[in-house]
Amino acid sequence: MDIEKLPRIGLAFYPTPLYRMDRLSNRLGVEVFVKRDDLTGFAFGGNKVRKLEYLLARAVDEGADTVLTVGALQSNHCRQSAVAARFLGMDIHLILRGSRPERNTGNLLVSHLVDAHFHFFDSLEGEELESEMETIAERLRAEGRRPFTIPLGGSVPLGAMGYVRAAQEIVQQQQLLGLQFTHVVFPSGSGGTHAGLLAGNSLLGAGWKLLGMGVAPGRPRLPAKVCEIASGAGQILGEKIAISPEEVVIIEKYAGQGYGLQTPESCEAIKWLAQEEAIFLDHVYTGKAMAGLIHMAREGAFEENARILFIHTGGNVELFA
Numbered sequence: 001m002d003i004e005k006l007p008r009i010g011l012a013f014y015p016t017p018l019y020r021m022d023r024l025s026n027r028l029g030v031e032v033f034v035k036r037d038d039l040t041g042f043a044f045g046g047n048k049v050r051k052l053e054y055l056l057a058r059a060v061d062e063g064a065d066t067v068l069t070v071g072a073l074q075s076n077h078c079r080q081s082a083v084a085a086r087f088l089g090m091d092i093h094l095i096l097r098g099s100r101p102e103r104n105t106g107n108l109l110v111s112h113l114v115d116a117h118f119h120f121f122d123s124l125e126g127e128e129l130e131s132e133m134e135t136i137a138e139r140l141r142a143e144g145r146r147p148f149t150i151p152l153g154g155s156v157p158l159g160a161m162g163y164v165r166a167a168q169e170i171v172q173q174q175q176l177l178g179l180q181f182t183h184v185v186f187p188s189g190s191g192g193t194h195a196g197l198l199a200g201n202s203l204l205g206a207g208w209k210l211l212g213m214g215v216a217p218g219r220p221r222l223p224a225k226v227c228e229i230a231s232g233a234g235q236i237l238g239e240k241i242a243i244s245p246e247e248v249v250i251i252e253k254y255a256g257q258g259y260g261l262q263t264p265e266s267c268e269a270i271k272w273l274a275q276e277e278a279i280f281l282d283h284v285y286t287g288k289a290m291a292g293l294i295h296m297a298r299e300g301a302f303e304e305n306a307r308i309l310f311i312h313t314g315g316n317v318e319l320f321a
C-alpha cells in the first residue's frame with residue numbers, strides 16, 4: 001500500500017528544515033546535519049505530532065469523542081496529544097506518572113491551557129499507567145462517551161508511520177542537497193520513532209546506520225519492541241521488514257542514572273548547541289542523544305567521511321518546567 005493512501009490528518013508543517021551545523025561540524029571534525037523536528041510547528045513542535053496525524057485520523061474515523069493517553073509528568077507526547085485532540089474537537093484525558101504539582105509548568109501548562117483532564121499516579125510505570133487508562137476509558141464508555149486510547153508515546157505500528165513518512169522526507173532532502181547520510185542519530189524512548197525510521201530505512205533502501213540513543217538505563221526489551229513495531233508498520237503497507245532485535249542499535253551509555261535525570265554531558269551538549277547553533281535541546285531526550293553524538297565523535301567512532309544526521313525530536317518546552 002502507498003503510504004499516501006493511509007488516512008492522515010495534517011497537523012504539522014513539512015518538510016521540517018534540514019541543514020548542516022557548520023560550527024558544530026568544525027569543532028567535532030566530522031560533518032553533522034540536523035533535521036529540525038522541533039519545528040514541526042504544532043503545539044510547540046516535536047516528533048509526536050507526526051505519529052498523532054495517523055493515530056487521530058483513526059480516532060476520527062472510529063467516531064471517537066474523547067482521547068486518552070499516558071506519559072511522564074512532563075510528557076511531550078501528552079502535551080501534543082492534548083492540543084491535537086482539542087483542535088479536532090475531542091475531549092482529552094492525560095494519565096500521568098507523578099503527583100499533582102503546585103503549579104502547571106512546561107508541558108503541563110500547555111495541556112492545562114487546552115483544559116486537559118489530568119489523572120496523576122505517583123508510583124505507576126508504563127504498563128500500569130496503560131491499564132489505569134483502560135479503566136478510565138471503560139468508565140467513560142459506561143457514561144456514553146466514545147473514548148480512543150493511545151498507548152505510551154503513540155509507539156504502535158500506526159503511529160510509527162509518521163516516521164516512515166519522515167524517512168521519505170529525509171531521502172528527498174538528501175537528494176536536494178546532493179548527499180548521502182551515513183548515520184542517523186536520535187533519542188529512542190518508547191521506540192516508535194526508531195521503529196518508523198527503521199521501517200523507512202529498510203523500505204526505501206536508504207542505507208543509513210541508525211543510532212538510537214537510550215534515554216534511560218536498563219531497557220533490554222526495547223530493541224525487540226522496536227522490531228515488533230517496525231514489522232507492524234511494514235504489515236500496514238503490505239511489506240515485510242526483515243530485521244532482528246540484534247540489529248537494532250540502542251546506545252544506553254549516555255542515558256545517565258535514569259529517565260529525566262540530567263547528566264553533566266547532556267547539560268554541556270545543551271549549552272553548546274544553544275551557544276554555537278542557536279538550537280535548544282531538552283534534558284530528557286535530545287540533550288542526552290546529542291551528548292552521545294559529541295562523545296562518539298570525540299572518541300573517533302565515526303569514520304572521516306561520515307555524514308551524520310541528528311534528528312532534533314523537540315521536547316524543549318521542558319526547559320520551562
Ligand SMILES: Cc1ncc(COP(=O)(O)O)c(C=O)c1O
Pocket residue numbers: 046047075076077153155187188189190191192193194282285286313314315316
Ligand atoms: C522530545 C522527544 N524526543 C524523543 C522521544 C522518543 O520518541 P519515541 O518515544 O518514539 O522513542 C520523545 C518521546 O517521548 C520525545 O518527547
